[in-house]
Amino acid sequence: QSTVQLYGLVDLSAGRYQDPGAKSMTKMQPGGMTTSYWGLRGKEDLGGGLSAVFAAEGFFLADTGASGRFNGDAFFARNAYVGLSSASLGTVQLGRNTTLLFVSTIVYNAFGDSYTFSPTVRHVFLPSAITAPVTGDSGWSDSVLYTSPKLGGFKASVLAAAGEKVGHRNVSAGLNYDVGNFSAVAVYQDVEKDISTALKVDDTRTWQLGATYDFGVVKVFAQHTQVENRSVAGSPKSKLSDVSAAIPLGNGKVLAAYGLLNRPGSADQKTFSLGYDYFLSKRTDVYVAAMSDKDEAKATYTTAKSYGVGIRHRF
Amino acid sequence: QSTVQLYGLVDLSAGRYQDPGAKSMTKMQPGGMTTSYWGLRGKEDLGGGLSAVFAAEGFFLADTGASGRFNGDAFFARNAYVGLSSASLGTVQLGRNTTLLFVSTIVYNAFGDSYTFSPTVRHVFLPSAITAPVTGDSGWSDSVLYTSPKLGGFKASVLAAAGEKVGHRNVSAGLNYDVGNFSAVAVYQDVEKDISTALKVDDTRTWQLGATYDFGVVKVFAQHTQVENRSVAGSPKSKLSDVSAAIPLGNGKVLAAYGLLNRPGSADQKTFSLGYDYFLSKRTDVYVAAMSDKDEAKATYTTAKSYGVGIRHRF
């Protein structure tokens, strides 16, 4: 009992929000910077460098108090795993694991995991905003995740999810490299199992490269993603690019990001975000951000404009 | 992690329960005195008198273990907010906040927040029991709550909820006054947004005045509520009055309450409750209560009689 941790994050913003092709709305927006969640986790020392690990984490929407990210989302959809971790051999986690692609997408851009303001998170993961989405959600059920120990700055990961007659299995592999102020990642994933009805394709192969360098006066991020939609003839490939920066200023950071979604056979989506994130403490920050989201494939409201102020608290 | 609190309350009673117009049932009644809940909350000292605050609290029915107050209730429907609190400037909370009207209704009557035995809670908030209910639930999603610091016994509060195309916005304001053994409240609310399908009206304006005085041998409570239903012609006004008392006796209190619901163009509802609440400790009490609930608008079972025994435990 003494070993279990109870933790989470609450993030709420208010402002004017708009998606391309739709009218704007003045509203309270949950998760302006990070989707709110709470969870239980623990690590038990088994001796000899071995530990047992577990986590059960669920999302919630702090504007209404609803659990999950959407109606019907699993209660512990963020993570639900149990596994063994060895200092020398790496970690194995069984259950529902966050995907390597989601982690690389959010780590290698200045707006992190913001579905509201991060161009790359919106382009890669937001089903309603794009026509060539990555399939398979940001977490995979029925999966096994292996993460190697760090070796000379390198860390490798493999994730596989059983098909279980919903479809075929999913597989993913990633390589991280960290040295000094530089960090880079390469991730591949093949999704052939997707139970989401909100997404239009169910067989995608995705590559992503990301890198970041911290110059001190500015931390720069870049990532490039290619999504091959193998469920339609010709297997068209979407190309997604994102550059961003975080510039320390006072107790906070100026955040800027530009993302380009190049769709095969259709017009581009070009998204630019600018914000300032001020830290009241390590655990609590307030932020203001604005985004211009131009989808040239839309007939009306081509350029959506959003802006909001919010507060994020970790517990 | 060390700062988050895990807390709640479990309340169950058993007895014979009846609503006007319906047959009685012998059953286990969850939340005889207080609707059961559990939650997470925290307060982080940010220095300079400023704190970050958050809460995520969900109701549950302890007789079946179901979450929420009813099927489809949001998981953290009791409260889900994040905000900033200043000793000198007051507190701002964003998210889902308990309404000022609900707080004033339960504080200024002897049976507190009992949906089972409190005449005023049943008259003001129970949708199935009355024909002119307050709309908008006891908590508002998408809302901002501001609470002032205390100034010479006075405290002011403002609550507003964004319409978000479900309807128009909701607004509420309240003023509390506390001095010695006397306490009083005035609350106004205008609801134009109501997603509840159980309620029949969607545009109500409500005034409430409440007061209490503790004489030592008895604490007396009184409240008066007026609900204007603006969704029908003529905007009829219901008038709800409640007087109640708590009389210390042994380690407990005798509770008595009378509530009158005066409906425009229809017969009255008159509800009388009597109980004894015995405290085994500060955190645990057992109670016995009986209620006569006479709704003169019903053709059969006009006078419903309920009685039960229960236990309530805070953790």
Added chain:
Amino acid sequence: QSTVQLYGLVDLSAGRYQDPGAKSMTKMQPGGMTTSYWGLRGKEDLGGGLSAVFAAEGFFLADTGASGRFNGDAFFARNAYVGLSSASLGTVQLGRNTTLLFVSTIVYNAFGDSYTFSPTVRHVFLPSAITAPVTGDSGWSDSVLYTSPKLGGFKASVLAAAGEKVGHRNVSAGLNYDVGNFSAVAVYQDVEKDISTALKVDDTRTWQLGATYDFGVVKVFAQHTQVENRSVAGSPKSKLSDVSAAIPLGNGKVLAAYGLLNRPGSADQKTFSLGYDYFLSKRTDVYVAAMSDKDEAKATYTTAKSYGVGIRHRF
């Protein structure tokens, strides 16, 4: 706040799983040994040997993160009660309580509460696997549980659930005897209220006898159950027998179990399981198990074969 405990268990296995009459599937199986759960509980000392007790515990499926054992299961379906416990007079719990029959079934067999590998748990409680199931679930809502103190090795329990117009009331009684290395139980239950639509009968009377003796080199278990289905003509009686053993070996135990389900007017089901459960610590174990599940009433896939490896962690 300091008194509430946060605890639970995560169990996941992977392998090939099959039910009689169906094809096998390679998959991740949640709860290979124990259905995963988490919960809150507390005990408050009220003085004079009296305590207040409560629990709110929910199941979850760690392969997907979904709450409950199945879609629509109550959130705190494992336990949701509040009560009083006296060292001399026994314990009373109101709410949703685990049944006496479920506890006796899982304590008196070597595979415990495994719905995946325990023959008796599958025969007595798995609705899809058998034609004469016990009705009423493993927990009863709207119930009162009384458990006596231990007297000369004996302990008695009574459980009753209000019908609440879903059906008639349920009642159950049990007697436990423990002395030295020997332990035995007798349980009776009469279910006349069953809201489960997955089950085919709604009026069953069940007797169960169970015993275990720990010889040191081997702990042997035996149990016999008779289920009378009173919802069909003639009230046919199913007879379920189970013998099992746990043999300490290294830091683990070899587990073996055989269960026979004798159905009136139909063919038998014969289930044999063998496993090895290795404890990495008191709180964490890894296991491998195989089961042959022969249902002679099935036309195809009469003998189902399952095997898997898993990990279980208590927190």
